[in-house]
Structures are given as structure tokens and as C-alpha cells.
Amino acid sequence: EAGVTQFPSHSVIEKGQTVTLRCDPISGHDNLYWYRRVMGKEIKFLLHFVKESKQDESGMPNNRFLAERTGGTYSTLKVQPAELEDSGVYFCASSQDRRRGEQFFGPGTRLTVL
Amino acid sequence: GNSVTQMEGPVTLSEEAFLTINCTYTATGYPSLFWYVQYPGEGLQLLLKATKADDKGSNKGFEATYRKETTSFHLEKGSVQVSDSAVYFCALSAHNAGNMLTFGGGTRLMVKP
Numbered sequence: 281e282a283g284v285t286q287f288p289s290h291s292v293i294e295k296g297q298t299v300t301l302r303c304d305p306i307s308g309h310d311n312l313y314w315y316r317r318v319m320g321k322e323i324k325f326l327l328h329f330v331k332e333s334k335q336d337e338s339g340m341p342n343n344r345f346l347a348e349r350t351g352g353t354y355s356t357l358k359v360q361p362a363e364l365e366d367s368g369v370y371f372c373a374s375s376q377d378r379r380r381g382e383q384f385f386g387p388g389t390r391l392t393v394l
Numbered sequence: 395g396n397s398v399t400q401m402e403g404p405v406t407l408s409e410e411a412f413l414t415i416n417c418t419y420t421a422t423g424y425p426s427l428f429w430y431v432q433y434p435g436e437g438l439q440l441l442l443k444a445t446k447a448d449d450k451g452s453n454k455g456f457e458a459t460y461r462k463e464t465t466s467f468h469l470e471k472g473s474v475q476v477s478d479s480a481v482y483f484c485a486l487s488a489h490n491a492g493n494m495l496t497f498g499g500g501t502r503l504m505v506k507p
Contacts, residue, residue, distance in 0.1 A: 284437070313494060322398075323438075323483065323497040336494065371438065375493075383495060385430070387437035 282306070284386035286372050292392045298360040301389045305354070305374030311335075312355050313375075313383060314347060318368035326370075329355060362393045396421045400484045400498035407474055407505050415469040415501045417458075417484035425486040427451075427460050427467040428495070432481045441469075441482070474505045 285304045293299050305312045314326040326345070327337040331352035340347070344363070349355040359366055369390050373383040400417040407413060419425065429441040429451070442451030447462035456471045467484060484498040 311493075315495070315497075317500075320500075322499050323485075323495075325494040325496070328494055339494075373438075373495075382428075382440060382443065384440075385438040387435075 284372055284374050284384050286370075286386040286389050288389060289387065290390045290392075292394065293362055294394050295364055296361045298358065299362055299391060301357045301359075301370050301391070303355045303357070303372030303386060305372070306376075306384055309374035309376050309384075310352070311375040311383075312349060313373040314355070314357055315371040315373065316368050317371070317388075318365070323371065326357075359391075362391075364393050367391055367393045396425070396486060396488050396496045398484050398486055398496055398498035400482075400501055402499065403481075403502040405501060405503050407503070409476055409505055409507050410473045411505075413469070413471040413474045413478075413503065415482055415484075415503070417467045417469065417498060419465050419467065419484075419486050421465075421486055421488050421496075423488055424462075425488040427458070428485045428487065429456070429458055429467070429469050430483040430485060430497075432483070432500075434480070438483065474503070476505045476507055479503055479505045 287302045312329040317323045325339040328335045329349045346358045369388045371388045372386045375383045397420045426445045428443045430438040431441045442453040444451040444460035450459045458469045481500045485495045
């Protein structure tokens with residue numbers, strides 16, 4: 281069974297540009313989470329989908345970030361326009377049973393904003 | 395709010411040395427506790443977990459015990475190997491917070507032959 285996949289693995293863009301990150305969860309996992317780690321600090325929660333619905337988006341830093349999960353399968357996270365402080369590693373995770381709390385992570389997308 | 399504090403690294407050990415990485419937490423209610431590991435070039439992998447007080451999680455020779463009285467979940471291994479070199483993250487999941495994970499800052503472990 282395929283794990284969580286993320287695309288691209290690396291992205292280098294200039295300030296003001298737009299970037300879209302993609303996450304494909306494990307098949308059958310209704311719960312999808314986005315996290316990010318900025319400059320070697322803690323990994324911080326961004327948002328949580330249950331199927332196609334946003335369950336919790338309290339971690340989204342501002343309205344330059346837009347996440348979608350159309351059809352309850354893959355998810356995209358768009359940053360528009362990107363700022364220098366958005367640089368970091370963006371992780372996606374999925375889980376089948378929210379109550380267990382066990383989440384399976386993708387390899388992450390390293391975003392560098394110049 | 396919920397928070398996790400773990401010892402800063404890097405931690406450098408010789409092969410077969412004893413490892414302890416300290417982790418303490420603050421949470422309301424009764425969280426589940428986790429250790430995740432990130433090997434070079436890879437994503438985070440669940441190493442072990444404990445869901446209630448006094449539970450011991452174990453995997454690959456690593457152990458951690460859920461200590462409610464000291465709000466701790468320290469990671470230990472009796473004899474580390476070079477292949478254990480990685481970044482280790484302590485995390486908690488609180489049922490009153492939608493089961494999102496709250497992470498510590500990560501501890502880099504380097505094991506030398």
C-alpha cells in the first residue's frame with residue numbers, strides 16, 4: 281500500500297510568487313492534516329480535513345494560505361503571494377481513525393522563498 | 395494551551411551508548427503521547443506511542459513510559475547504533491483539540507562508530 285505522497289519535494293520561488301503544494305493521503309484515510317516546520321523550530325499544525333470539509337483551520341497563519349480537498353481525496357495548499365517567512369518544510373499526514381491519533385506522514389515539501 | 399518541551403540537540407553518542415531524550419508536556423485532559431523519528435531525507439515515522447498513564451511504548455529497542463505525575467515521556471534506548479542517527483520528535487494528541495499533533499522542537503541524534 282502506498283504511503284502519503286507529497287509534490288513537489290522541493291520548491292524555490294521568489295517573494296510575491298504563488299506556489300501550490302499537493303498531498304495524496306493513504307487511500308481510505310478520511311482525515312488529512314497539514315503541518316509545517318519553519319527554520320528548525322517546532323512542527324506546527326496548520327489545518328485538518330475530514331473528507332472534503334475543513335474540521336479545524338486554526339493554525340493557518342493568514343489569508344495568503346488556502347487549502348482545498350476537493351472530493352475528499354488529495355489536498356492542495358496554495359500560498360499566494362509567498363513571503364520570506366513562509367520558507368520551511370510543509371508536511372502532510374493522514375489517518376483513518378481520528379480518535380486513535382496515529383497519523384502517517386509524507387516526506388514533506390521544502391519551500392524556499394527568496 | 396497544549397505544549398511539548400524536549401531537550402535541545404544535537405546529542406552525539408558513541409555506538410552502544412545509552413540514550414535518553416527528555417520530553418515533558420502540558421495538556422488539559424488526558425493526551426496520547428508519541429515519539430516520531432525523521433531519518434535523513436525521509437518523512438516522519440511513528441516510533442512509539444502511549445495512550446494512557448503508566449503505559450510503556452516500545453519499538454526497535456526504544457522505550458518511553460507515560461508518566462502523568464511528572465508529565466513526562468522520556469525516550470530511552472540501551473545501546474544505540476549508527477543507524478539510529480536521526481531527528482526525534484516528541485508529540486501529543488489531545489482529544490479536546492481534534493487530535494491534531496502538538497510537537498516539541500525535535501532533537502537531532504548523531505551516533506558515531
